[in-house]
Every structure is written in structure tokens, then in C-alpha cells.
Amino acid sequence: MNFTAPESLIFWTTIIFVVFFFLMKKFAWKPILGAVKSREESINNALKSAENAKIEMQNLQADNENLLKEARAEREAMLKDAREIKNKMIDDAKEEAQTQANKMIAQAQAAIESEKKSAMAELKNHVAGLSVDIAEKVVRQELTNKDKQLALVESLLGEAKLN
Amino acid sequence: MTIAQNPIKLIATLIIAMLPFFALAFDGGQHGDDKEFNASELINGHIGDSHEFHIADWNGHPISFYLPVILWTDNGLTVFSSEKFHHDNTGEHIVETNGQKFVRHNEVIYYADDYANLAEDDKSAFNFEARPLDFSITKLVFSMLFSVIILFIVFYVVARSYSKNDKAPKGLAGFLEPLVLFVRDDIAIPNIGEKKYAKFMPYLLTIFFFIWINNIFGLIPFFPFSSNLTGNIFFTFVLSAITFLITSFNGNKDYWKHVFAPPVPKALYPIMIPIEIIGLITKPFALMIRLFANITAGHIIILSLVSLIFIFKSVFISPVSGVFVLFMSVLEMLVAVLQAYVFTLLSALYIGQAVAEHDHH
Numbered sequence: 001m002n003f004t005a006p007e008s009l010i011f012w013t014t015i016i017f018v019v020f021f022f023l024m025k026k027f028a029w030k031p032i033l034g035a036v037k038s039r040e041e042s043i044n045n046a047l048k049s050a051e052n053a054k055i056e057m058q059n060l061q062a063d064n065e066n067l068l069k070e071a072r073a074e075r076e077a078m079l080k081d082a083r084e085i086k087n088k089m090i091d092d093a094k095e096e097a098q099t100q101a102n103k104m105i106a107q108a109q110a111a112i113e114s115e116k117k118s119a120m121a122e123l124k125n126h127v128a129g130l131s132v133d134i135a136e137k138v139v140r141q142e143l144t145n146k147d148k149q150l151a152l153v154e155s156l157l158g159e160a161k162l163n
Numbered sequence: 164m165t166i167a168q169n170p171i172k173l174i175a176t177l178i179i180a181m182l183p184f185f186a187l188a189f190d191g192g193q194h195g196d197d198k199e200f201n202a203s204e205l206i207n208g209h210i211g212d213s214h215e216f217h218i219a220d221w222n223g224h225p226i227s228f229y230l231p232v233i234l235w236t237d238n239g240l241t242v243f244s245s246e247k248f249h250h251d252n253t254g255e256h257i258v259e260t261n262g263q264k265f266v267r268h269n270e271v272i273y274y275a276d277d278y279a280n281l282a283e284d285d286k287s288a289f290n291f292e293a294r295p296l297d298f299s300i301t302k303l304v305f306s307m308l309f310s311v312i313i314l315f316i317v318f319y320v321v322a323r324s325y326s327k328n329d330k331a332p333k334g335l336a337g338f339l340e341p342l343v344l345f346v347r348d349d350i351a352i353p354n355i356g357e358k359k360y361a362k363f364m365p366y367l368l369t370i371f372f373f374i375w376i377n378n379i380f381g382l383i384p385f386f387p388f389s390s391n392l393t394g395n396i397f398f399t400f401v402l403s404a405i406t407f408l409i410t411s412f413n414g415n416k417d418y419w420k421h422v423f424a425p426p427v428p429k430a431l432y433p434i435m436i437p438i439e440i441i442g443l444i445t446k447p448f449a450l451m452i453r454l455f456a457n458i459t460a461g462h463i464i465i466l467s468l469v470s471l472i473f474i475f476k477s478v479f480i481s482p483v484s485g486v487f488v489l490f491m492s493v494l495e496m497l498v499a500v501l502q503a504y505v506f507t508l509l510s511a512l513y514i515g516q517a518v519a520e521h522d523h524h
Contacts, residue, residue: 004212004270005288005297006397008233012304013401020311020373025365028318032343033364035325042329 131160202470210391210462212301213270214245218386225250228386230305234272235296236263245299254278254286265295272297303398306390310376318372346371346507354511359518363511366409370402371507378458378499382492393502394458396451403447403454406510411443414517446513450506457502461495 138153216228229246238261247258254268257275264275268286277293278286285293300308321336332340346368351360380388392398422439425432468487472480 004214004301005272005294005299008297008299008301009212009303009395009397010401011298012300013307013398016304016307016311017369017373017401017405020315021366021369023315024318024369028315028322029365029368031322031325032318032340033347033361035322035329036340036344039329 127160134160200470200473202467202474205470206463206466209389209466210394210459211270212303212395214248214267214272214299214301215250216302216305216386228305230300230302232272233298233300234265235298236274237295238263241295272299303390303392303395306380306387306392307377307398309387310373310380310392314372314376342372343368350504350508350511354508354515355518356515363409363413363514366405367507367511370406370510371503374402374454374506375500375503378503379496381458381462382495382499391459391462393454394460394462396455399451399455402506403450406450406513407444407447409510410446410513410517413514415520417519417521418517446509450509454502454506457498461491461498465491465495 134156135153138149138156214232215230218226218228220226227246227250229244232241232243232245232247234241241261241263243258243260247260248267249256252267252269254266254273256266258265258267265272266275266278267273268278271286271288271294273281273286273290273294281290281293288294317335318339321339324332324334324336328336331337347360347364350371351364351367355363374393377390377393381391381393383389422443423436425435425439427435465488468484468491471484472478
């Protein structure tokens with residue numbers, strides 16, 4: 001290998017490298033490293049905000065879930081109430097109907113009883129009239145045969161009592 | 164985006180596909196038919212430095228890109244074009260400027276008068292008695308300037324694109340940003356630590372891309388690339404020295420305490436302190452040698468494979484050489500990025516050791 005004037009290469013390498021280093025530092029490395037760093041920061045920030053948004057979303061979803069659950073519970077409760085009210089109404093109606101029916105039956109019975117009584121009274125009146133008629137007839141016949149009349153009266157009376 | 168990426172792919176594919184052919188063309192014309200082929204001369208010439216950038220030969224005449232020769236002589240500064248040497252490297256052609264005479268021998272410029280009296284053993288780049296200080300813009304300096312300008316333009320454009328686009332990077336920025344992030348997330352942060360890495364990022368990024376692009380440019384076998392810059396020991400010396408200086412100036416109390424007051428009995432200090440100081444120096448020394456040796460070795464292997472054709476003087480060797488050169492070139496592409504990574508990683512590691520906070524003290 002030829003050693004051509006070592007001082008030349010050492011001198012120029014030093015000068016060129018030092019100048020090159022400072023030029024690159026100022027015009028290349030600083031802007032590039034700065035840009036890369038700021039981009040990395042912005043990416044990190046974007047990722048962080050995305051993460052936050054995700055958490056917020058999850059919270060929102062949980063809220064929605066809770067709301068839904070509450071609504072469902074409310075609906076259930078309302079349905080239950082309605083069912084109870086319905087049952088109660090039916091029961092009440094049944095009871096009312098029962099009492100009404102009972103009352104009507106009682107009234108009917110009372111009416112029947114009073115009808116029966118009045119019918120009985122009429123019957124009695126009728127029987128009494130009949131008895132009077134019979135008695136009249138008997139009295140009329142007695143004028144002819146006393147013994148026979150007596151026996152007849154007695155038998156008639158016996159019959160009348162059966163009624 | 165497709166417009167920005169396709170040319171890169173196309174150029175990369177073309178370069179890989181044409182590597183062996185360019186290499187053949189490059190060397191084929193360099194030597195005349197009458198001259199005996201000397202592989203080691205060719206390889207030495209290629210991996211070393213020179214005052215002019217040889218492009219090709221045409222009809223036996225070399226076509227070169229002439230670079231300025233800048234000499235600090237006994238009478239002050241002298242600047243002239245390397246064209247004046249007329250491709251002479253044997254010390255025969257004398258160049259006269261400003262009343263001074265110079266000759267060039269094996270790419271070293273001597274005073275013509277002193278050179279005439281030199282013994283063969285004294286003809287060396289380290290013989291400062293017989294030669295002026297040479298601050299020429301040599302082939303390697305030219306390549307370095309070229310790579311630095313390319314890198315600066317590319318990264319300046321990328322940096323500008325960020326001010327317009329604050330979303331995901333596109334095009335060239337999309338290609339280079341992962342590399343920048345790789346240096347940050349896989350080299351700087353694990354070795355230096357989350358708190359202190361930011362201060363050293365510009366340096367680590369600069370050496371990573373600087374070494375990488377020069378490794379790659381060195382593999383492209385035609386003008387204005389093909390220089391063995393990162394395989395030059397003076398270049399790697401400067402880079403490792405800068406890493407050493409950064410490490411030393413940023414070393415905290417613990418770091419220096421470990422060197423000058425290690426946790427051993429005081430009687431051992433005369434042994435331990437020199438060992439620790441040697442330890443400080445071996446680290447950048449290893450950096451220097453590793454990069455130099457890896458890249459130079461790659462160039463030597465590729466050139467040796469190409470030289471096989473001329474050694475065997477048979478055209479039938481060329482497909483074999485071509486396949487091996489292609490294989491080595493692809494491997495060297497990997498080595499190019501690997502060595503840039505290793506240099507950056509170890510620099511980060513040494514800086515990390517110097518700035519580390521120790522809890523156990």
C-alpha cells in the first residue's frame with residue numbers, strides 16, 4: 001500500500017469531517033430527530049386519546065346497560081301491579097256478584113215466603129168460605145136427617161183439617 | 164413513492180450486475196501489452212492514494228481527473244495541477260514552479276534536489292527531510308468531499324421533507340428514517356442509556372452514514388467512486404481519534420477514577436494505571452485497525468480475483484473470476500454496512516462506558 005503523504009489525508013479528513021459533522025447536525029439530524037420525536041409524541045397522544053375514548057365508550061355502554069336494566073325492572077313491576085289489580089278486580093267482582101246473588105236469592109226466598117203466606121192465607125180464607133158453604137149445606141141437610149148430618153159434618157171437618 | 168424508490172432499486176441492481184464487467188474494463192486497459200503484468204503493483208496502486216484520479220486508458224494514454232497538488236514547502240505554499248507530473252511516478256520527471264523543483268516517486272512528492280541524493284531505502288512518505296508537507300486534494304480527499312456532498316444533499320432534502328409532511332415519512336425519508344431510528348433505538352439507547360443518548364446522536368449518525376456511504380462508494384469500480392477511503396489507515400485513524408476524544412471529554416468522575424484510582428490495593432497502582440491507560444488507547448486502536456483491515460481486505464480480494472485473468476492470460480478464466488467477483492462484491496456490500504454498524508456500535512459502547520453512572524461506588 002502506498003502511503004501518500006499521511007498529513008494530507010489526516011488534515012483533510014479532520015477538516016472535512018468536523019465541518020460535515022456540524023453541517024449535518026444543524027441541517028439534517030436536528031430537524032430529522034426533532035420531527036421523528038414530535039411525530040412519536042403525537043402518535044402516543046393519539047393512542048392515549050383513543051384509549052380514553054374507548055374507556056368513555058365503555059362507561060357510556062355501562063350506563064346504557066344500567067338504564068335498560070332499570071327500565072326492564074320498572075316494566076316488570078308495572079306488569080306485576082297490573083296483574084294484581086286485575087286479580088283484585090276479578091275477585092271483587094266475584095264477591096260483589098256473590099253478595100248480589102245471595103241478596104237476590106234471599107229476596108226471592110223472602111218473596112216466595114210472603115207469597116206462600118199470602119197464598120196460605122187466601123187458601124185459608126177459601127177453605128173457610130168453603131167450610132162455611134159446607135156448613136150451610138150440612139145445616140140444610142140436617143133438617144132432614146139429624147144423625148146422618150152429624151156424621152157428615154164430622155167427616156167433612158176431618159177432611160178439612162187435612163188441608 | 165414509486166418514482167422515488169424505483170431509480171434506487173434500478174441503480175443498485177445495475178451496479179451489482181455490472182461490477183465484474185467494470186472491474187475488467189478498469190484493469191484491462193491499465194497495462195500495455197509489452198509490460199509484464201504485476202498483480203501486487205496493480206493492487207497496491209488501487210488501494211492506495213494518488214494525486215490524480217485515473218479514469219481509464221485510451222489508446223495507451225491514461226485518462227485522468229487531475230487534482231490540485233498543494234505543498235507547504237520551505238518557501239511557503241505552492242499549488243499546481245497534478246497534470247504537470249505527466250503521470251510520472253518514478254521520480255524522473257521534474258516539475259518546476261515558483262523556482263522550486265519537485266519529483267514524484269510512488270505518489271510521494273520530493274524536492275528534486277534532495278531526491279537525487281536519496282538512497283532507495285530513504286524514499287518513504289515519512290521522510291520529511293526530503294519532501295515538502297503535502298496537503299494535496301488527493302483521490303481519497305476528493306472521494307471524501309464527493310461522498311460528503313452527496314450525503315449532505317440527501318439528508319438536507321430529507322430533513323426539508325419533514326417540515327412539509329408531518330405524517331408517515333414518504334419516499335427517500337421513508338427509506339432513511341428506519342436507518343436513523345435503527346441507530347437511535349439499537350445503537351445509541353441500549354449502549355449510552357435513555358438519559359444521555361441524545362447528545363451523541365448527531366455524532367453516531369454522522370459516522371454511521373459517513374463510513375457506510377464511503378464503504379459502498381469504494382465498491383463501485385469506476386469514477387468518481389472506487390476509492391479505498393475507509394480502507395485507508397489514516398482516515399480510520401482520524402475517525403477513531405475523534406471517538407477517543409469524544410469519549411475522553413465526556414468521561415465522568417467514575418470513568419477517570421477507574422483509570423487513575425482503580426479499586427485495587429495502592430501497591431498495584433504502578434502496574435494497574437499503565438494497563439488502564441493502555442486499555443483506553445487500545446479501544447480506538449482496535450476501531451482503527453478493524454475498519455481499515457476489513458475494507459482493504461475486501462478490495463484486495465476483489466482485485467486479486469480480477470488479476471487472475473491477467474495472471475493466467477486466458478479469457479476463459481474471466482467467467483470464473485466474474486462469478487467470484489460478483490459473489491465477493493455482494494459480500495462486501497454486507498461488510499460495508501456491517502463495518503459501519505460495528506464502528507458506530509463500538510463508539511456508542513465506549514461513550515456509554517465513559518458516561519455511565521455507577522451505583523456500586
